[in-house]
Amino acid sequence: MIMNYLKKITGTLLLCFIAFSCAEDDNDLGFVNGVATPSNIALLVQLSQDNSGTATLTPSGESTSLFTLDFGDNSGTVEIIPGNSVSHIYSEGSYTATLIAENINGETTEFTQQVEVSFLPPENLVVTINRVAGDNFSIEVSAEADLAVGFEVLFGDVQDETPTPMMVDETITHTYPDVGEYQLTVTALSGGAETTSVTETVVIDNPIVLPIDFESETIEYVFEDFGGAINTVIDNPDASGVNTSSKVVEFFKEPGAETFAGTVISLGGPIDFSEFQAFKLDSWSPLAGSTVKLKLENANDPNISAEIDALTSTTNAWESIFFDFSSADLSQEYSKVIVFYDFGNAGNGDTFYYDNIEQTSVASTQIGLPLDFENANLNYQIIGFEGAESELEANPDPSGINTSDNVIRTTKTVGAQFFAGTAIPLDVPIDFSSTESISMKTWSPKANIPVRLKLENSSGDFVELDVNTTVTNQWEELTWSFTGMTGGIEFTQVVVFFEFVVDLPGDGTTYYFDDVELAISGIGLPLDFEDPIANYQIIGFEGADSALEANPDPTGVNTSSTVVRTTKAVGAQFFAGTAIPIDEPIVFSGTEQIKMKVWSPKLDIPVRLKLENGNGEFVELDVNTTVTNQWEELVWDFSGMNTTPAFDTVVVFFEFVVDLPGDGSTYYFDDIDYAN
Template identity: 65%
Template sequence: MKVMRYIQSIFIIIVLLSAGGCSEDDRDLGFIDSIPAPSNLKLQVQLSQDNSGVTTLTPSGESVAAYTLDYGDGSEAIELAPGESTTHVYPEGTYTATLIGRNLNGEETEITQSVVVSFRPPENLEVTVVGVPGDNFSVNVSASADFAVGFEVFFGDQDPEEPTPLMIGETITYTYPDVGTYQLRVVALSGGAETSEATVEVVIENPIILPVDFESESIDYAFSDFGGAINQVIDNPDPSGSNTSAKVAEFFKEPGAEIFAGTILQLGSPIDFSQFQGFTMNVWSPKPGITVKLKLENADDSNIAAEVDATTSTTNAWETVIFDFSSADLEQEYSKLVVFLDFGNTGEGTTFYFDNIAQATPPSNQVTLPLDFEDSNLDYGLIGFEGAESAVIANPDPSGINTSMTVVETTKTEGAQFFAGTLIPLDVPIDFSISEKISIKTWSPKAGIPVRLKLEADDPGQFVELDVNTTVANGWEELIWDFSGQTAGLQATKVIIFFEFVVDLPGDGSTYYFDDVQLAADGVQLPIDFEDTELDYEIIGFEGAESTLVANPVSGGINTSGNVIQTIKTDGAQFFAGTAIPLDVPVVFGSNQRISIKTYSPKAGIPVRLKLENGNGDFVELDANTTAENAWEELIWDFTGQDTSPAFDTVVVFFEFIVDLPGDGTTYYFDDIQFAN
């Protein structure tokens, strides 16, 4: 009897354990208690095709020591061991077979399987073929038919092809090897020799979708070139800087090409603007200041279109350009990307490259704190008044605490009123809930003169103002105005700065400079140089990273500061081991979307991930590769195009962020986290 075989197998296991020569205490049979219950039970039913009703039933499952099978036709149930099959002769009809799987503990799991015995040809055959979400090459196939006992599927991509069995109520998944049109055939089986069949045409497409990075080997990046432009996907000729990807698009503008020479990429579906209304693109140009035009077109009507221009700022290097479509008619459907490089100029046989066309959040066009005056596309609306002449210019003294590119120059002309100054209108009121202190970097040819800062609402009668004296002549310094307790209810939308505010003292033609107008608060905030002994820098190493504030052990080069952060990625640490630094004052992005950090690594070419996050689940993250080994260097993360509108209160740094690569005990250092110039 098969039931005796099951009982004997348990007995043999117990005897073997007893005969092992172990003492009473050593015989630990606890493992039996941990055996999982039977699972994934299935009963495969195969009917012979000779109208005999002979049926082969094969059980399968996990954690099963024995099966009990009730055929469902009133005959005696039988016992089966794993791997065994049984045959049974059914009369024509529909039966419910019951399969019980049992483990060594006696735990049971039960399923039922419909068994249909019909010798009529299957009727009303319906075949359902649907794509697998996220996989353009796979389909799910199911079928139903009256009087069918099962199906055979021929997917149409092989010749000859062995059929794939499909049970009643089952869905099978199949992955096609390539794009194309295939004839999928399903044969419905009866209990006899009669069959029915149906054919479904399956079209496998792998369309271009956003973001377009040219990395897929299965996508046909079909460029539709025009006007003398020739495009193709090639290996990245300069994998450095902001684009280290493997593949890029080469854009060759042949001699004499039209000024509008370009290329079209057809997307698989219309662009969804519900989240993003802008685009970013990596561009490499041997010529400075070229116009890059991105045009969006309707699939069927090229007259339904929107276009935006961007201008490159570097040569022979990758850079990210931004296209703001927020003012376009985004209710239309656009599914074509049209790219023009060096638009407006006749072709000279020049080769350009572009890559990574992605949807993004357009940069803010609002004037708001912090103000660094670095955005050349932003109108800061400076107003010099009563004899003050003010303008944004290139920094005439990029030294000390201010090496930024641009600053505000204000000249208090001879005879100017003592209250001559500079007004900066803000589009967003100052948020005093973050801080009631304002800091500004100033440069003055005179030490000891008062600088008045006035913060004013739209109603000129609502304001606060305060004087702070300069302490340095002919050099940059940071002045702080503390308005604590004075800002309740104030919606300040104007920043007004007066140099040498001395009653009845007219201007003498002196020129002053200022920069980086921002909220200042106590506590840990950007910029972070780890030099303030009164601040509590909370350094959190996690997942195998051991991080701490130490004296700079490798002082030299671009970093001779006293203190730095040391982080050791210990042996076996998770690949995402890193260092978190909570901030007392959140990072709030303005026009400058770039963060810089000085790093020291014994390895060149490794990715360093920078993540900014908050407690609401908002975050941005980006990788930058080291280029030097055993030396300090400054890495820059450009978050342009990401959603940087939230305030982020935690900075997280990961060294050698490579998926599934564990730590190897390497020690790294970093310092000076700040907005990049």
């Protein structure tokens, strides 16, 4: 375009010259022919210092009307009018720029210029590494540097690692496979050969932090045992009730272990008490009323510590126990958690379990089971009704199984309704996930009177059972078995009736009760003999040899693993049999039938089922076998008999025929349960 413009100017000048020559001398063009060939050609190259590769190129020369510049990087040519410059971006490298200068006659002179483009190394490289919140194995990396056009990162966790690119102002995340020290290298790129690198050590650890659930496969749970305690993370041996998690800690207190045997769990940092000042721990203990001590200690000074005791309230079942540290000096730094079981007693070879150590709010002000009436901070509502006067009072007889300070007194006033009783609303519904039995300590001046325990809610749902007192003027513990009756219903009120006899009015008698709680999950119906933890007592007597054994014929109606074998030895008494004591008494409600699976080599022989208790009360009934050498289910219907007592022993007799001695036959039975 510039060339066309110059040609037009030249043409115009020539016409002028022709016009003048016509006036003066048509053949005089000497001044044009006298224009010199371009000379003194030069090319000034000015490179920026920001690693952008930008160059400013300024041509110069004499007798030149136009420059044509080839940058030497295969990007093409450009025309430049003398006195002007051109900007061009080079990559790092060496180039030969070619400049052609042309005069108005079209004569040219060529000039070459070496262009050296080299980038400076990036400066002031700063690398920022941050942990990803909630993920001990992940980091975030960013970097900044002067003269950098980008970055590359080597995280240092694999061999022959391929660098990960990272743009300016970009943050990238990386997850390490395991704990350890890693060398992380960030390289700042100049856009050319020059680079600047920084290497940082990244320490990946996975410290123990609250809450501690012992479920992580990447955390190394370290126990500093002392005094004869041995702590180990194991599979939950009793995944039920309040703790169905997979992993727990086994606390074994060796025989002869110190009274203060325990273990230290070191945390990754000081405990934060800004929100929670109490701790909760899920506990499983073979001992009720045993002291669990939780101690918090400074990492460097054992004299800086705080400790709280709590008591187990059940046996062989999970429960949550609480430790209120709100009165401790929480301005101190505590980073060690120390657990003691059965504190104050020497080791006896007992095994305890604990799990889910976590912070919680200061001990709950909500009322729920167990009800021991000892917490002065709780607002127990004790509601007597229909002529029952009920109050929280001091224990009038702190002896025997109940030496606690506070109990509930209820007086069934003269003329009170037979259904006069005491209601206690609960804030926390009763959790029957681990057991469906409730125990309560009672004190009564009358023996063999029914005590009705009723559980209900605001929706009108309820269950109720009667259990008779067995002693007078002393504390005893009664148990109500609601097995099969609770049906997942949430009960939020406990109601207690003494001497619940229809149409029998109150006579002014005073009773007491205390410690309403979920009963120890003991042995009771149904008896399937499959629980590996349960201590089944299989008692053969009068020539019957009885024991738990593997099912010899897992077919038909009984494919279970374990059954009871009983062999009626040669010459055994005709009343030789098998007694099985149970912890949860049989209480008939809604049915008076019991079913049992039996296996007999003999047809049409009587099988006697007897239910009895320690007071000499019993019911018994014979039902004959109908098949041989296979399992069948028999049903004993006790309707019409006195099934009111609570029976705590099941007795089974095979071939109960008077004066017929044993002949060495072997029988089996299983799955004793209520029948519909």
